[in-house]
Amino acid sequence: MTTTRFAPSPTGYIHVGNxxxxxxxxxxxxxxxxTFILRIDDTDPERSKEEYVDAIKQDLEWLGLNWDRVERQSERLDRYAEAAEKLREIGRFYEAFETPTELDLKRKKQLNMGKPPVYDRAALNLSDAEKEALRAERGNGVWRFKLNHERIEWTDGILGDISIDAASVSDPVLIRGDGQVLYTIASVVDDTEMGVTDVVRGSDHVTNTATQIQIIDALGGQCPNFAHHSLLTGPQGEALSKRLGTLALRDLREQGVQPMALLSLMARLGSSDPVELRADMAELVDGFDLSRFGAAPTKFDVQDLFPLTAKHLQSLTLSEVSDAVADAGVPPELAEPFWAMARENITTLADLKGWWELCRDGAEPLIDDEDRDFVSEAMALLPEGPFDGETWGDWTKAVKEVTGRKGKGLFMPLRKALTGMERGPEMATLLPLLQVIRARN
Structure with missing residues (x-):
C-alpha cells in the first residue's frame, strides 16, 4: 500500500515551502x-515547542490535509538507539571529536588543494586510549556513518536518473555529541519501520537522500521511491528562503487567502499543467501527476493567490459565507441580497465590511463640476420607490431621454454620485439594496 509522510519540525510555523x-x-x-502520516520531527528538545505542534495541525486542518495518523519522533528514541547500535556492530558507525574550528580549517585546506571539502576520516585512526583522552578533554564526540565510497544511484520521480559519488560526500553526522539524534538517521528508521513507500521533498535534500540510501541498505530496509521538487524563488527569481518567515500559512490566512486558492496554486506550480482554480480536493487529487513537475527553480508570487481567492469566493453560496456576512454586520434578512451584490466585487471576505458600510451609511457623493447640473436633473427624475431590479434601467432610460446623455457619460456620473466610486457592483443590483437599507434606518 502506498504510504507517504510529512515530517515538519515544530520549531516554527508552516510556510509555503513546507x-x-x-x-x-x-x-x-x-x-x-x-496512507498519509503526519510525523512530528521533535528530536531537538531545545527548539521544539508544543505550540508549534498545535499550529502545524491547525494549518493542515484549515487546508483540509487530513492525516491518517500522527507519529512523534521524540517517542521513538529507543528505535534510533537500536539502529545506531546495529551500525556500530557492522562497523559503519564511528565516533569523531573534531571541533567546528578544526573542521573548518580542514575544509579550507582541502579547497586550497583543489580537493572536495569532505571529512578526512581522521577519527578512524584513533586508538581507544586516544578516544578516552579526547572524551575526557572535550566530552563525547559525534557519531558519523561510514559511507561506502561508491556511486549511489536512483531514479528520481522528478529529477530522473541521479548518480552521486559517495567519495565526494562527507560521512554524515547522525548523533551529536550531546546525544541528540539527527534527522538523517531518524527519518531512515521511521520510513523503514512505518512502511513509507514514497518520499517527496525539496531538491536541497538530494545529497541527504544519497547518504540515506546507504543507511537504509546497511540497516536492511527497503528504499522508498524518492522525488525532489524544485525550490521556490520570488517572482523575479530571487531567493525566497529569507522571506519564508513572512509567508507562513497563518499569515496568508490572516490576509484572507482561501484554502482552495492556495491549494490550487501549490498543486500545479512548477508543473507543465496550468494553474487553475479547482472546486475541491477531489479535483486536485484526480489531476495530480508527479511526473509533470520540472527541476527548474519555481517562481512564487503571493499576489497570484488573490485573484484565485476572489474567483473562489464568487463560486460560494450564502450558506458557505454566512458567518463572514454576519461578522460584517449585515442583518440576517438582508444577507441574501447583500451577498448577491457583493460576491462579484470582493477579493477577500474582509472586503464585505466596506460594502456593508456603503449600503448602510451611503457614501460621500463624487460629482465632477461639469456634471453637477446633470446629476441634479437626474436625481429629480429618480422615482420614489420601492426600487427593484428594473429601477436602474428605467431611471437611466428616462434620464437619457431628458438630457440626451448616453453611454459612459450617462452611467458614470450617476454611479459616482450614488456610491462615491467609479467601479463596483451592477447598479441594478446595488440600488434596491441601498433603498431597502436606508428605509430601515
Missing part, C-alpha cells in the same frame, strides 16, 4: 488510496 512538500505527499497518498 506546504509544497506536504501537499505533494498528501496527493500521492490520496490518489493511490493509501
Amino acid at each position: 506546504l509544497r512538500t506536504a501537499l505533494m505527499n498528501y496527493l500521492i497518498a490520496r490518489k493511490a488510496g493509501g
Whole structure:
C-alpha cells in the first residue's frame, strides 16, 4: 500500500515551502488510496515547542490535509538507539571529536588543494586510549556513518536518473555529541519501520537522500521511491528562503487567502499543467501527476493567490459565507441580497465590511463640476420607490431621454454620485439594496 509522510519540525510555523512538500505527499497518498502520516520531527528538545505542534495541525486542518495518523519522533528514541547500535556492530558507525574550528580549517585546506571539502576520516585512526583522552578533554564526540565510497544511484520521480559519488560526500553526522539524534538517521528508521513507500521533498535534500540510501541498505530496509521538487524563488527569481518567515500559512490566512486558492496554486506550480482554480480536493487529487513537475527553480508570487481567492469566493453560496456576512454586520434578512451584490466585487471576505458600510451609511457623493447640473436633473427624475431590479434601467432610460446623455457619460456620473466610486457592483443590483437599507434606518 502506498504510504507517504510529512515530517515538519515544530520549531516554527508552516510556510509555503513546507506546504509544497506536504501537499505533494498528501496527493500521492490520496490518489493511490493509501496512507498519509503526519510525523512530528521533535528530536531537538531545545527548539521544539508544543505550540508549534498545535499550529502545524491547525494549518493542515484549515487546508483540509487530513492525516491518517500522527507519529512523534521524540517517542521513538529507543528505535534510533537500536539502529545506531546495529551500525556500530557492522562497523559503519564511528565516533569523531573534531571541533567546528578544526573542521573548518580542514575544509579550507582541502579547497586550497583543489580537493572536495569532505571529512578526512581522521577519527578512524584513533586508538581507544586516544578516544578516552579526547572524551575526557572535550566530552563525547559525534557519531558519523561510514559511507561506502561508491556511486549511489536512483531514479528520481522528478529529477530522473541521479548518480552521486559517495567519495565526494562527507560521512554524515547522525548523533551529536550531546546525544541528540539527527534527522538523517531518524527519518531512515521511521520510513523503514512505518512502511513509507514514497518520499517527496525539496531538491536541497538530494545529497541527504544519497547518504540515506546507504543507511537504509546497511540497516536492511527497503528504499522508498524518492522525488525532489524544485525550490521556490520570488517572482523575479530571487531567493525566497529569507522571506519564508513572512509567508507562513497563518499569515496568508490572516490576509484572507482561501484554502482552495492556495491549494490550487501549490498543486500545479512548477508543473507543465496550468494553474487553475479547482472546486475541491477531489479535483486536485484526480489531476495530480508527479511526473509533470520540472527541476527548474519555481517562481512564487503571493499576489497570484488573490485573484484565485476572489474567483473562489464568487463560486460560494450564502450558506458557505454566512458567518463572514454576519461578522460584517449585515442583518440576517438582508444577507441574501447583500451577498448577491457583493460576491462579484470582493477579493477577500474582509472586503464585505466596506460594502456593508456603503449600503448602510451611503457614501460621500463624487460629482465632477461639469456634471453637477446633470446629476441634479437626474436625481429629480429618480422615482420614489420601492426600487427593484428594473429601477436602474428605467431611471437611466428616462434620464437619457431628458438630457440626451448616453453611454459612459450617462452611467458614470450617476454611479459616482450614488456610491462615491467609479467601479463596483451592477447598479441594478446595488440600488434596491441601498433603498431597502436606508428605509430601515
